[in-house]
Amino acid sequence: MIEFLTNFLSTYGFLIVSMTFSAMLALSLYLPLMTGQLSLASPGFYALGGYIAAWMSTELYPPLATGTTFPIPSLFVEMLIAAVACAILALLVGVPALRLRGIYLALATIAFVEVLRVLSLNLDVTGKAIGIFNIPQPFVTKIEYLYISLPMLIVCIIFMYRLERSRVGRAFRALREDELAATAMGINPTYYKVLAFMMGAILAGMVGAVSAHFLNTWNARQGTFDLSILVLAYVIIGGSRTFWGSIVGGMLLTALPEVLRAVAGIQGLPPFLTGFLTEGRLIIYGFLIALGTLFFPQGLITPEFLRRFARPPKASTPTKSKPLQTPST
Amino acid sequence: MKRWFMLLLALVVLVAPILAQDAPPIKIGVAVAQTSNVALLGQEQVIGAQIAGDYFNERGGINGRPIELVFQDTAGDEAGAINAFQTLISEGVVGILGPTLSQQAFSADPIAEQAGVPIIAPSNTARGVPQIGWFISRISAPVAVVAPNAVQAALELDPNIKDVAVFFAQNDAFASSETQTFQSTVTDAGLNLATVQTFQTTDTDFSSQVTNALALNPQLAIISGLAADGGNLVRQLREFGYTGLIIGGNGLNTANIFPVCQALCDGIIIAQAYSYEADSEINQTFRTIYKEAQGKEPPQFSAQAFAGIQVFVEALTELDNTVGLASFDETSDPLGQLRHHLNAQILYGSYDTPLGAVSFLPTGEIVQEQFYVAQIKMNEDGQTGSFIFIR
Incomplete structure (x- = not known):
């Protein structure tokens, strides 16, 4: 049993931590979406945070003696600097960009990314095309990154939970539902939009900083337009009207390709099935995403879905079929 | 009762294949990009590895014990490479051939280094890959070694070359590193680097770059880009009246440029790490098998993947001959010991592969004796052509 567990963790440690990162990246895109702003900029901040951490840990800090790990406080310093840098950049980009709406804002943020x-492809400091490699490791195994990412995710969940019920959160929602009406009620749209945009940027930057260590290397292929689309899919598939949707979507869509890989590896399956699962892994993945959007047009997790857990079910509420997913904390 | 019977049946089905085998095959992992935008390269590697797997098993595997290639798709990204490596390592492979891209290597190779699993990179050409660790070697010569051969070949064709115009795609990772090698080769050869012009892989109109370059009257043009943009640039150079030699980088090393520059592709010089014409026995065997299956000449990526598997097989055989693979079963960590000794053997040995004679430096860097240069020869229809080896 213990052997199985160590084996499982060494194989899937990387995946489990990736899932928490994806959940937080999805949150960073969900935050501006709370104010009704479709911004695809968070991968850009993710990339920036990663470069800051990669550069600091390889160039700024003294090289590590062999056999020692990168000090965790230094990692926190990197995350802090990444957060500050992303906040400043988000402010500079956000104020002009958030004058745009809908598809135009999406385009502007794609351009930003x-x-x-x-x-980063052209600067010397970012290592041009090859990027920065040999990033020192704060942990010996990948699963230990959970010591950083899990508390981060829990803090995010508590923060989002409080935010959705606070004055700021209600202002966000008012802006999403009807910007004109919200402005008439005295909500400053620019202030709240930029605030949401900055919060998303800070989160993405901090995730990027840890990811740079986690991936061992950082280059211009990280945090590109591809990731923008992927993270958008996390939010849309998971459900864009509650933050639980982003978390579940991010975790689920990150895990799915690897779960399919594991299924294909089960011993004793007929060869044609193994072959199909190995070769067609991503076909099945795409098919499941398409099915998900067809049967859950509002996303997997909706506020209505969550309400069933909030209060004990009354006799009057008809109990529907058993829910597919239970959000985990 | 029936349920128990079904369960028993399932158990028998699951266990029977395990019991039936007396000598389990030795697992070698292959983790390359079978999907994503890198898949065109990765699939050529899969074919090369599969040919090697079948070929060496037919010849008796490792002294009678068969090998089993375990494929895991890395896709084109870093996380995919790590996931594929982790899966293979816990499946108990003795070594891994992969990944496809250098950037993926920087991400996934440290995992293998830490787990103590020998890696042979079939196509990582960036600086610093073998230096990731002791367990990391590569069978693909770095771009800094291959590219200069094209300049040497051009000088042999036209000794009067003095001024050189260099073009590169600024937004392509490989092109922008390759051009550095070309530029330093040009200056080291005592030639005049007349101009360096940049473009984007998405460009279609190169008239300003071409006009600027041709004003300096160069006798050699060197292009680092991808197939579509590189081919268009070649065409426009010729259309603007350039008559000198043209060297293409590795991005142009594909028959896909023929439809782009058509008859004007004629004469482009491209350096190669592999020639299907090399007349060693192993290469001609590989070439025949590949041609039978695919109906065309084998490309460099397939040959390198074949060579990678060959290195694993020959090192394992040598290890079996000297200490015996069974002897590791008596140690406390059979697989770990085997992997460690296998890597030492890989670095120690020398191999006669389709790429020619290769061996490794203690760092894991490949020592390849022979490089090749090919020149494109277009047919009269202007649509089809071939690579003619000139060196």
Whole structure:
């Protein structure tokens, strides 16, 4: 049993931590979406945070003696600096960009991500095309990154839970439902939109900083437009009207390809099935996403879905079929 | 009762194959990009590895014990490479051939280094990959070693070359590192680097770059880009009246440029780490098998993957001959010991592969004796052509 567990953790440790990162990245995109702003910029901040951590740990800090791990307080310093840098950049980008709406804002944020990518391809400090590698490791195994990522995720959940019920959260929601009406009630749209945008940027930057260590290397292929679309899919598939949707969507869609890989590896399956599962793993993945959007157009987790857990079910509420997912804390 | 019977049946089905085998095959992992936008390269590697697996098993595997190739898709990203490596390592492979991209290697190789699993990189050409650790070697010569051969070949074709114009795609990872090698080769050869022009892989109009370059009257043009943009640039250079030699980088090393520059592709010089014409026995065997299955000449990526598997097989055989693979079963950590000794053997040995004679430096860097240069020869229809080896 213990052997099985160690084996499981050494194989899937990386995946489990990746899932928490994806959940937080989805949250970073969900935050501006709370105010009704479709911003795809968070991968850009993720990339920036990663570069800051990668550069600091390889160039700024003294090289580690062999056999020692990267000090965790230094990692926190990197995360802090990444957060500050992303907040400043988000402010600079957010104020002009958030004058745009809908599809135009989405385009502008895609352009922002692209600008950062081209910059990192051309600057010496970002290692140009090859990127920065040999990033020192704060932990010996990948699963230990959970010591950082899990508390981060829990803090995020508590923060989001409080935020959705606070004055700021209600202002966000008012802006999403009807910006004109919200403005008439005295809500400053620019202030709240930029605030949400900055919160998303800070979170993405901090995740990027840890990810740079986690991936061992950082380059211009991280945090590109592809990731923008992927993270958007996390939010849309998970459900874009409650933060639980982003978390579940991020975790589920990150795990799914690897779960399919594991299924294909089960001993004793007929060869044609193993072959199909190995070769067609991503076909099944795409198919499941398509099915998900067809049968859960509002996303897997909706506020109505959550309400069933909030109060004990009354006799009058008809109990529907058993829910597919239970959100985990 | 029936349920118990079914359960028993399932158990028998599951266990029977395990009991039936007396000598389990030795597992070698192959983790390359079978999907994503890198898949065109990864699939050529899969074919090369599969040919090697079948070929060496037919010849008796490791002294009679068969090998089993375990494929895991890395896709094109870093996380995918790590996931594939982790899966293979816990499946108990003795070593891994992969990943496809250098950036993926920087991400996934430290995992294998930590787990003590020998890695042979079939196509990582960036600086610093073998230096990741003792367990990491590569069978793909770095770009800094391959590219200069094209310049040497051009100088042999036209000794009067003095001024060189260099073009590169600024937004492509490989092109922008390759051009550095080309530029330093040009200056080291005592030639005049007349101009360096940049473009984007998405560009279609190169008239300003071409006009700027041709004003300096170069005798050699060197292009680092991808197939579509590189091919268009070649065409426009010729259309603007350039008559000198053209060297293409590795991004142009594909028949996909023929439809782009058509008859004007004729004469492009491209350096190669592999030639299907190399007349060693192993290469001609590989070439025949590949041609029978695919109906065309084998590309470099397939040959490198074949060579990677060959290195694993020959090192394992040598290890079996000297200490015996069974002897590791008596140690406390059979697989770990086997992996460790296998890596030492890989670095120690020398191998006669389709790439020619290769061996490794203690760092894991490949020592390849022979490189090749090919020149594109277009047919009269202007649509089809071939690579003619000139060196």
